[in-house]
Amino acid sequence: MSSRDQILQRMRQRRGGALSTPEKDFTPLKRPEWTTEEKLARFRAAMEPVHGEIHDCRNRDWVADLAELLQSRQASTLLVGNGPEPLATLSSSAATLPELVVYDEPVASWKEHLFRNLDAGLTTTRGGIAETGSLILWPDASEPRLISLVPPIHVALLKATELYGTLSDAMAEQDWSSGMPTNALLVSGPSKTADIEQTLAYGVHGPRELIVLVIE
Amino acid sequence: MTESNLTDVRQFHPRARAAIDNPQIRQNFRRAMDGLMDKRRMAFEGWDLEALRTLGASVRQDALARLPDLLEQLEEQLTANGVRVHWAVDGDEACRIVTDICKARNARTVIKGKSMVSEEMHLNHHLQQHGIEALESDLGEYIVQLAEETPSHIIMPAIHKNTGEISELMHEKTGTDRSSDVEYLTASARQQLREKFMAADVGVSGVNFAVAETGTLCLVENEGNGRMTTTVPPCHIAVTGIEKVVPTLQDMSALLALLTRSATGQHITTYVNMVSGPRRGNELDGPDEVHVVLVDNGRSGIYQDDELIDTLRCIRCGACMNHCPVYTRVGGHAYGTTYPGPIGKILMPHLIGLDEGRHLPSASSLCGACGEVCPVKIPIPDLLVRLRQESVDGDRLHPAVVNGHGAKRDWKESLAWQTWRLIHANPLAYRLGTSVASRLRTLQPASLGAWTRYRTAPKLAARTLHQRVRERQP
Amino acid sequence: MTDTLKLYPARPEKVYFYGTCLVDLFYPDAGMAGIQLLEREGIEVIFPEQQTCCGQPAWTSGYHDEARAVARQQLNLFPEDWPIVVPSGSCGGMMRKHYPQLFRDTPEQDVANNVAQRVWELTDFLLNVCRIRLTDQGEPVTVAMHTSCSARRELGLAGTGPELLSQLGRVTVVEQARAEECCGFGGTFAVRHPEISAAMVSEKVDTLTATGAREFVTTDCGCLMNVAGYAEKQGHRLSGQHILSFLWERTREQATDEGAASP
Numbered sequence: 001m002s003s004r005d006q007i008l009q010r011m012r013q014r015r016g017g018a019l020s021t022p023e024k025d026f027t028p029l030k031r032p033e034w035t036t037e038e039k040l041a042r043f044r045a046a047m048e049p050v051h052g053e054i055h056d057c058r059n060r061d062w063v064a065d066l067a068e069l070l071q072s073r074q075a076s077t078l079l080v081g082n083g084p085e086p087l088a089t090l091s092s093s094a095a096t097l098p099e100l101v102v103y104d105e106p107v108a109s110w111k112e113h114l115f116r117n118l119d120a121g122l123t124t125t126r127g128g129i130a131e132t133g134s135l136i137l138w139p140d141a142s143e144p145r146l147i148s149l150v151p152p153i154h155v156a157l158l159k160a161t162e163l164y165g166t167l168s169d170a171m172a173e174q175d176w177s178s179g180m181p182t183n184a185l186l187v188s189g190p191s192k193t194a195d196i197e198q199t200l201a202y203g204v205h206g207p208r209e210l211i212v213l214v215i216e
Numbered sequence: 217m218t219e220s221n222l223t224d225v226r227q228f229h230p231r232a233r234a235a236i237d238n239p240q241i242r243q244n245f246r247r248a249m250d251g252l253m254d255k256r257r258m259a260f261e262g263w264d265l266e267a268l269r270t271l272g273a274s275v276r277q278d279a280l281a282r283l284p285d286l287l288e289q290l291e292e293q294l295t296a297n298g299v300r301v302h303w304a305v306d307g308d309e310a311c312r313i314v315t316d317i318c319k320a321r322n323a324r325t326v327i328k329g330k331s332m333v334s335e336e337m338h339l340n341h342h343l344q345q346h347g348i349e350a351l352e353s354d355l356g357e358y359i360v361q362l363a364e365e366t367p368s369h370i371i372m373p374a375i376h377k378n379t380g381e382i383s384e385l386m387h388e389k390t391g392t393d394r395s396s397d398v399e400y401l402t403a404s405a406r407q408q409l410r411e412k413f414m415a416a417d418v419g420v421s422g423v424n425f426a427v428a429e430t431g432t433l434c435l436v437e438n439e440g441n442g443r444m445t446t447t448v449p450p451c452h453i454a455v456t457g458i459e460k461v462v463p464t465l466q467d468m469s470a471l472l473a474l475l476t477r478s479a480t481g482q483h484i485t486t487y488v489n490m491v492s493g494p495r496r497g498n499e500l501d502g503p504d505e506v507h508v509v510l511v512d513n514g515r516s517g518i519y520q521d522d523e524l525i526d527t528l529r530c531i532r533c534g535a536c537m538n539h540c541p542v543y544t545r546v547g548g549h550a551y552g553t554t555y556p557g558p559i560g561k562i563l564m565p566h567l568i569g570l571d572e573g574r575h576l577p578s579a580s581s582l583c584g585a586c587g588e589v590c591p592v593k594i595p596i597p598d599l600l601v602r603l604r605q606e607s608v609d610g611d612r613l614h615p616a617v618v619n620g621h622g623a624k625r626d627w628k629e630s631l632a633w634q635t636w637r638l639i640h641a642n643p644l645a646y647r648l649g650t651s652v653a654s655r656l657r658t659l660q661p662a663s664l665g666a667w668t669r670y671r672t673a674p675k676l677a678a679r680t681l682h683q684r685v686r687e688r689q690p
Numbered sequence: 691m692t693d694t695l696k697l698y699p700a701r702p703e704k705v706y707f708y709g710t711c712l713v714d715l716f717y718p719d720a721g722m723a724g725i726q727l728l729e730r731e732g733i734e735v736i737f738p739e740q741q742t743c744c745g746q747p748a749w750t751s752g753y754h755d756e757a758r759a760v761a762r763q764q765l766n767l768f769p770e771d772w773p774i775v776v777p778s779g780s781c782g783g784m785m786r787k788h789y790p791q792l793f794r795d796t797p798e799q800d801v802a803n804n805v806a807q808r809v810w811e812l813t814d815f816l817l818n819v820c821r822i823r824l825t826d827q828g829e830p831v832t833v834a835m836h837t838s839c840s841a842r843r844e845l846g847l848a849g850t851g852p853e854l855l856s857q858l859g860r861v862t863v864v865e866q867a868r869a870e871e872c873c874g875f876g877g878t879f880a881v882r883h884p885e886i887s888a889a890m891v892s893e894k895v896d897t898l899t900a901t902g903a904r905e906f907v908t909t910d911c912g913c914l915m916n917v918a919g920y921a922e923k924q925g926h927r928l929s930g931q932h933i934l935s936f937l938w939e940r941t942r943e944q945a946t947d948e949g950a951a952s953p
Contacts, residue, residue, distance in 0.1 A: 002303070003303040003304055003305045003309060003512075004303035006305060007287075007303055007305060007458065007510075007512045007516050008284045008287065008288070010516040010517075010519075010520075011283055011284045011516050011519050012284050014519060014520055015520040015521065016520060016521060016522040016525070018281075019277075019280065019281035019525075020281060021277070021278045021281045021282065022273075022274040022277045022278055022281075023274065024271060024274045024275055024278060024467070024470075025267070025270070025271060025274070026271060026466065026470065027267070028263070028264050028267040028268040028270075028271050028470075029268075029271070029469065029470060029473060046483060050482075050486070103500060104500070105500065106500050106501070107448070107500060107501040108450070111414055111448075112414070115410060115413075115414055131483070132483045132484040133483070133484075134484055134488075139499075139502075140499065141497060141498035141499045141500065144499065144500040144501045144502075145443075145447050145501050145502055146447060146448070146501050149440060149443050149444065149447065166469075167469045167472070167473075168466060168469050171465050171466065171469065172466075176430070176465050177429055177430060177464060177465050177466075179430065180430045180431075180432050180490060180492040181492065182297075182491070182492055182493045182494065182495060182496050182499065182502055183446075183447070183489070183490065183491055183492070183502060184432075184490040184492070185443075185487060185488065185489055185490065186484065186487070186488035186490075187486065187487060188483075188484045188485070188486055188487075188488075189486050190486070191438070191439055191440040191486060191487075192438050192439070192486055193355045193356075193402060193438060193439050194372070194438075194480075195354070195355040195356035195359065195372060195373070195374055195439075196355070196359075196374070196377075196379055196382050196398045196401060196402065197244075197377075197378050197379045197382075197398070198247075198248055198251055198372075198375075199379070199398040201398050201399050201401075201402035201403075202399075203402075203403070203406065204355055204402050204405070204406055204439045204440065204441070205353070205406060205409065205410075205413075205439045205440035205441040205443075205444055206439070206440025206443065206444075206486075206487070207440075
């Protein structure tokens with residue numbers, strides 16, 4: 001008998017007999033309906049203490065803000081996805097942006113360059129979670145996984161209207177259970193560790209900085 | 217990581233003594249555990265924690281009740297997503313599966329994300345024997361591997377070391393300049409490990425939750441090394457215990473809310489990484505191959521018993537050890553087991569047998585702090601008592617079932633308890649004995665073995681309560 | 691682990707008093723204090739003479755056959771439907787929580803469950819059933835309180851002792867750091883793992899003495915033996931007392947009619 005069948009059979013022929021399934025009451029996870037502004041305030045309150053930087057660009061040109069933020073960090077390259085947006089907006093902007101590097105080749109062909117030479121990466125998001133201050137990232141062919149992981153600075157665009165109260169809300173409203181992408185992420189701040197004597201240090205493997213630009 | 221740590225289980229007492237006598241170890245653990253307890257308390261402020269724990273328990277009970285079906289559903293979904301699913305009855309088989317995948321790809325180097333199951337399997341050792349280098353990438357695990365030690369905590373593997381020790385270690389093993397600057401040490405490790413991520417042929421990770429409905433593997437982490445491990449190498453192998461499956465994403469969200477708050481007092485970790493398949497279509501990164509190894513290694517045995525099955529609810533948050541007064545005093549290495557602390561005491565006997573693990577269930581004052589904080593309400597103290605019974609074959613009505621049961625039974629202790637029973641099951645003998653003891657109290661020995669090594673002996677009263685009550689009666 | 695639903699009985703005419711073996715042999719004053727406090731509340735105390743030990747030492751050591759044999763002897767001591775009061779969280783916890791486990795699937799199952807439901811830790815009973823009112827007659831004093839883990843977690847009585855002490859006007863109660871942490875007694879744990887137990891009790895004594903109190907009170911004789919015994923052997927200026935002895939001694943002159951509802 002295969003290991004698989006052996007394991008399954010052993011459990012199905014359990015000595016104690018069949019087990020009953022308890023009721024599951026998910027109300028402890030429920031939160032009140034929050035307005036967009038309340039959600040944004042909660043998002044901020046959750047993310048800022050873990051060193052996520054949030055800029056409200058709703059009434060401004062976010063590209064100009066991005067340019068200024070990257071300039072102040074002396075970033076000379078910005079990694080972006082190969083989809084039409086936000087590439088088109090960036091390309092058509094008059095702002096002084098770092099050199100745009102478009103992720104349009106399989107990683108194997110330019111891994112060295114990706115790991116060694118890029119200063120910042122820009123991604124979109126599939127919304128955010130107010131309660132925990134989390135971004136929902138849904139990498140795909142036009143926005144590969146490593147943009148948000150390898151460069152030392154990760155800038156994410158978050159539409160204020162796409163803020164959800166809780167993870168459960170987001171999962172339900174976006175109907176995650178009907179099928180997940182190859183990789184989905186919740187990102188709540190920059191990479192960090194406390195493995196050396198419980199002292200926080202940022203940027204251990206992923207980005208040292210996470211900047212969220214809240215847009216319309 | 218070596219095989220020798222199995223035999224070290226029997227060395228619990230000398231190791232515990234050594235830890236207790238080491239002020240540095242004592243201080244490292246005390247400080248760390250105090251901090252973690254505070255953080256957990258604050259993280260649950262404003263929550264109905266009892267209701268949330270009840271939900272966590274019922275999610276896990278539900279998953280266990282339907283475990284074989286859920287595992288099949290998980291397999292089906294993963295397969296449909298392009299993931300290859302393997303099953304292993306024990307750690308050795310799981311190691312062989314991983315090694316075979318590596319060999320088929322001519323892999324020379326494996327980069328690892330944090331995985332307690334791989335520790336349980338002794339995977340690194342096994343890979344090494346087959347000429348495959350396995351490097352840990354979680355900073356704590358990396359430090360522990362440099363030191364050629366094992367993790368002393370399931371969430372914070374290097375918690376037993378302070379900055380000075382780590383600096384010295386990194387200097388010696390990697391040439392990093394000595395420094396007390398944690399940022400500098402972390403940045404150095406980042407650089408060293410990035411090279412390894414780029415070069416690694418295979419990434420091996422653990423799994424926090426495997427969601428059956430969508431075939432999704434959830435990995436919860438702060439550092440990003442888990443994301444690197446599951447994204448950069450062309451092949452990703454996830455190893456997981458068969459009990460880690462949950463029915464739905466909603467179930468996962470409930471456990472996630474409990475896990476990070478219980479473990480480190482975080483509302484959420486930096487990354488929740490949900491992997492549902494290899495690179496697909498025109499995707500430009502992510503592994504070409506994803507494998508999942510479902511490891512039994514004793515779990516289907518635990519599954520048989522109506523009481524012991526609660527052990528399988530565990531979501532590996534580590535809160536039980538953070539709150540354990542014994543763990544805080546002796547640290548994680550004293551146990552000599554993959555999983556230390558309260559969860560280790562109730563889980564390890566099933567993995568290594570009660571003969572090897574005979575000291576584990578007794579190493580608790582049954583204070584109940586572990587059960588009180590457990591996010592899925594595992595009745596840890598009750599399970600400890602059950603395993604104590606099993607280790608001495610102490611209950612004829614409920615015969616012991618755990619492998620190696622009865623190993624601790626010895627005639628001297630049995631005789632002592634039988635004598636105790638003879639006296640206490642016979643009220644007359646009891647009253648006679650206690651009144652004689654009181655009368656002869658001046659002859660009470662000042663030394664009562666281990667008790668009086670640290671304390672004075674309790675003093676027998678001149679008259680027992682029985683006598684005093686009787687004297688009052690008209 | 692604690693009761694999700696605990697229904698206190700109405701104040702009864704009589705109670706059974708289960709003294710416990712540690713009180714019987716080492717701390718009979720605490721037992722007498724408990725009896726006198728109950729009597730002052732107008733409750734008749736029945737002390738079943740055939741009582742010995744609840745069986746807990748064998749239970750926690752894994753010798754369940756022996757524990758059952760001894761516990762079975764106790765089941766017959768409480769034939770009438772009166773509450774059973776116990777001056778110990780640990781023995782109270784054994785009878786309330788573990789008798790049902792110990793006698794599961796045995797002929798004594800029903801009587802064990804019945805006994806378990808009637809068991810009350812005595813400070814809990816005094817506070818929540820008798821609704822005792824204490825009038826402090828003693829000199830001003832500062833004490834620390836150590837609630838046993840079984841009282842705190844098994845029976846959910848973390849607040850009971852402090853609440854009783856707060857009725858004593860001239861007693862200042864100070865709380866030690868990590869008050870909820872175990873003192874390291876744990877029954878046979880203290881002799882099976884003496885070094886670990888000693889490491890625990892030494893920190894407990896340190897935190898207690900750091901409060902500045904010279905005295906501590908506790909709900910359980912096991913903790914008392916352990917903490918006071920350690921403090922004495924190591925020469926710390928810290929002495930301990932069972933909370934019942936302490937309450938009785940400070941209020942023994944209190945007139946009976948000050949009790950809430952004497953018959």
